[in-house]
Amino acid sequence: MAKQIIHTDGAPQAIGTYSQAVKVNGSTVYLSGQIGLDPATMELVDGIEAQVHRVFKNLKAVAEAAGGSLADVVKLNIFLTDLSHFALVNTIMAEYFTQPYPARAAVGVAQLPRNALVEADGVLEIGA
Template sequence: MTNRAIISTPEAPAAIGPYSQAVKVGGTVWISGQIPLVPDSMELVKGDIKAQATQVFQNLQAIANAAGGSLDNAVKINISLTDLADFAAVNEVMAEFFNEPYPARACVQVAALPKAVDIEVEAILAT
């Protein structure tokens, strides 16, 4: 693929496995799942689900910016939670990062996530 670009920024956590922060093909950007890692230290955010979700959405925002867009370009968000009881709190945080019209979204409960975190979010952007 000649129009495939790998997106990488120090403003978001480095990949902790064999994947890219994001891949852009044409005007579409696929952002890998982000967990609540602080980019500078690569340490997990301490605190409740709101603190964790805030870091996750900040990471997504940084990658979206590096791809030449913003979270306003999001067309689909996939949220994985280890406890769906956190659904309302994550909605509150998400509303701080997105403007209407909101992207399509899925939210599922999963048994476990990398580094035993409570939340992971991935995004697809149309820039």
């Protein structure tokens, strides 16, 4: 199995012991969780709407660094500290993804790194 570590300055640097993404066998990419960190400042953007947008922009940057795009996402996991933001996530997600949408889970959690309000990770299958 060929394994390639993916890195881009277009997304925040890892804040722990992980890579931004790992590409295996040339076509499957595992995206690490992204929170609403601005990659230039490494500061969390303010508010749920801005954080959701930043999360998708960060995922997009890593997907592109891996040679893919958000259109290649086959599975997306979204973690929210407040599930009342579920509808907002759906609305914003529609700005970054088109039908057919990827499989997805949305999970309510007690807390996220840096007290973020939302985090998302995913799996891409490039060329599928």
